[in-house]
Amino acid sequence: MTILTFTLLLLAGAYLAGLVGSLTGLGGGVVIIPLLTLVFHVDIRYAIGAALLASIANSSGAASAYVKEGITNIRLGMFLEIATTIGAVVGALIAVYTPTNTIAILFGSILLFSAAMTLRKKNQEALLVGSPAANKLKLNNSYPTKDGEVSYHLKNVGAGFSIMTVAGIFSGLLGIGSGALKVLAMDSTMHIPFKVSTTTSNFMIGVTAAASAVVYLQRGYMDAGIAFPVVLGVLAGAFTGSKILPGMDARVLKYIFCTAIAFVAVEMIYNGYNHKF
Amino acid sequence: MKNIFSKHHLADQDIEQFIGLQLRYGVLLSSFIVLVGGIVYLIQSGSMPLPHYQLFIGEKGGLNTGSAIWHGATAMQAKGIIQLGVMVLIATPILRIMFSLIGFILEKDRLYIGITLIVLSVMMFSIFGGLKV
Structure with missing residues (x-):
């Protein structure tokens, strides 16, 4: 395979990843991680x-829109970032001492958990x-809805903070956003309405x-050869996604995708168990 | 409770708008640099066989420090330009923390000035703490 073929294939794959993501x-x-490791046989460290x-491209691109709408709780985000950044640094340190096969198995497990979390019932109550x-x-706030501003309060701050630390560790260790764990902390534990918790996450x-990226x-x-198609592809895909999302029913897609992700997760765990990484 | 007519709320709104724009332009700038570097990369080495990505060489690949990347980019080396875009991308959320800090200083919110400073120090520790080993 030449560099050009690889770049074009990865660009297309990253576009789909950003879209579905x-x-x-x-x-x-x-x-991106299963795409690079299972399909292109790239070392999992480059994939991470x-x-x-x-994750950074996706987050910053989408956040620029949400922050302007006033849904994101910036104080809450900043407070919990103490936990996630410390966690991420710890995760990046542990990563050196963790065999790549173990990382693959952990990644598969988090993937299964994320798929399950995507399908769960969401917290709408303020x-x-x-x-x-x-x-x-000062974590309580309000957010705009169709029926005007709704104010919400939250509880279990300590427990939420602890789960966020764990989310940060996984994020640093596996190179993912750990969105599912973050939403678990905010949505289920701190009782934040899901629109606020997903945008803040x-x-x-x-x-x-x-x-962890700087480390x-x-x-x-x-x-550079991998970063170039991945960054551009994911950004373009996420942009397309944000344009078509309001006009479509994502429920069916979610079920299909979560089933697919579960298969990928099992393959990652299986390959990790058989020391193929 | 929050008074929507207070000055604080206005400052809150302004800084939120500003952070939104900063994130957007950061991502746009980095993807533009990555695109330029990527095109140069494909023109120069598109027809070459793929490097052995199944083998991890890590630091021996070079371009893993700020100065190496900067030298590569200013010498118009394709990979250096791409990595410069990567650095801009990583810097975008870090810069966002700094703008949040300015926002909280303008609001004289001592608690959150402190919280933001903690997050910023963790970031600085991560960048300059020599954690790569």
Whole structure:
């Protein structure tokens, strides 16, 4: 295969990854790693480097739109970024001592979990009374809906913060946004309405990924020949996704995609178990 | 409780708009640089066989420090230009933290000035802490 063929194929694959990632809310990174390792047989470390870049591109691109709409809770994001960035740095450190096969198995497990999380029931209810910690940290806020501004309060700040640290560790170790874990912390634990939790989670992914990306860049995980088609493809795909998403019913797509992702996850775990990475 | 007519809220809105724009232009700038570098890369070495990506060479591949990337990019080397775009992409969310910090300083929100400074120090530790080993 020549460099040109590889670039064009990867560009197309990254475009699809960005498209599907934005339609399902999983982000482009989770598709990039299996695409590079299982299809193109690229070393998983290069795949992790590329996936981190895809996560940053996806997050920053989408966040620019959400922040303007006023749905993102910037204070909450900033507070929880303490947890995710510390986690990400720890994850990037652990990664050196973790065999690539173990990383593949962990990645597959997180993928299965993410697929399940995408299909779960979402929290639409805004909590009326928050916990003292949430008040003290000014985390309660309001967001625009069709029926006007809705204010919400949150609780279990400590538990949410702890889950965010774990999300950060996985993000640093595997190069993914860990969107599913972030939403679990905000949506199910802190009782934040899902529109706020998904946009705030997306907002945080860029910073979390950047925290470990600088370490991986220094370690030589980021190869220019792979980064180029991945960054451009994922961005174009995510852009298309954000244009067609409002006009389509993503439910069926979500089921199809989550089934597909589950198969990919099992293959990653199987290959990791058989030491093929 | 938050008063929507207060000055604080106005500052909040302004800084949110600004952060939105900064993220957008950061991504646009980095993808433009990556595109330019990518085109040069394909023109120069598109017909060459694929490098052995199944083998990880890591740091020996070079272009893993700011100065090496900058030298490569200013010498108009394709990979250097792409990596410069990659650096701009990674810097985009980091710059966002700095703008948030300015926003909180304008609002005189001491708690969040502190929180943002913590996040920023973790970032700086990650960049300059020599964690690559």
